Amino acid sequence: MLKRILLVATIMTLASCSEKKSDKNLEITGFVKGLKKGTLYIQKINDTILVPLDTIKINGDSHFKSEMNIDEPEMFYLFLDRGVSNSLDNNIVFFAEKGKINIETSLDFFTGDAKITGSKNHDLYEEYKKVVSRYVDQNLNLIKEKILAKNDAKKIELIQKKQDDVLKSKYLYTTNFAVNHRDYEVAPYVTLAEIYDINLKYLDTIQKSLSPKVAKSMYGKKLDLLIAERKKMESK
Numbered sequence: 001m002l003k004r005i006l007l008v009a010t011i012m013t014l015a016s017c018s019e020k021k022s023d024k025n026l027e028i029t030g031f032v033k034g035l036k037k038g039t040l041y042i043q044k045i046n047d048t049i050l051v052p053l054d055t056i057k058i059n060g061d062s063h064f065k066s067e068m069n070i071d072e073p074e075m076f077y078l079f080l081d082r083g084v085s086n087s088l089d090n091n092i093v094f095f096a097e098k099g100k101i102n103i104e105t106s107l108d109f110f111t112g113d114a115k116i117t118g119s120k121n122h123d124l125y126e127e128y129k130k131v132v133s134r135y136v137d138q139n140l141n142l143i144k145e146k147i148l149a150k151n152d153a154k155k156i157e158l159i160q161k162k163q164d165d166v167l168k169s170k171y172l173y174t175t176n177f178a179v180n181h182r183d184y185e186v187a188p189y190v191t192l193a194e195i196y197d198i199n200l201k202y203l204d205t206i207q208k209s210l211s212p213k214v215a216k217s218m219y220g221k222k223l224d225l226l227i228a229e230r231k232k233m234e235s236k
Contacts, residue, residue: 024067025098032080034107035062039081042066044074072217073097073121073185080110095122095186121186128177128190135170139163171195171202178206188219196226200234203227 028042040056053076054066078092092114094103101118105111116122142163149155174195178187191206207215207223214220 024069026070027100028066030103031063041079043077095119095125121184124186138166171198175202179209182209183211185217188223
């Protein structure tokens with residue numbers, strides 16, 4: 001009996017060791033607290049349209065896992081289909097890159113509770129958003145002041161100058177962020193997403209600072225195209 005048990009144990013061990021390892025270069029795991037039934041979609045933008053990369057059915061187990069191949073770091077979206085609910089809190093933005101990424105959140109605050117680990121580009125993106133949110137808040141407060149000012153032309157003019165200064169600060173911070181993180185794809189991404197209309201000399205500065213790898217990336221190439229289009233338009 002003992003020999004039989006040992007034989008079975010040996011066979012099981014060998015079987016587990018011989019299991020085929022995943023040939024995918026990106027593994028996304030996660031947990032949505034409180035989600036018992038629903039559908040998760042992993043998506044990305046292709047030609048301005050969100051396209052699904054994977055569909056994950058949740059039925060009882062709130063954990064999920066997805067494996068796929070990606071060519072380079074790229075912004076992905078984890079979308080939750082809540083069924084009958086019309087909640088707007090249903091899309092988590094995360095910077096995917098090769099390796100293992102984990103996303104933990106809750107059903108009640110799907111976007112707000114999201115904690116994402118395993119992506120250096122995403123860590124940097126979160127750092128960027130934290131600082132930029134201050135400029136966004138400042139601008140919102142100034143908009144409120146402008147509304148309250150009503151027909152006071154001088155006051156409105158003063159508030160507008162403050163708004164211009166906030167915008168300049170945001171653009172300057174974004175430029176410095178991109179240059180300081182030239183080795184990561186998040187650099188051209190935030191440039192394209194946040195300051196595409198900045199003065200060309202700043203776009204040129206960012207482009208020239210990018211590492212060869214990032215310059216050849218998808219976002220790096222899109223930045224090249226943006227600069228070329230801007231130069232063409234401004235030369236007319």
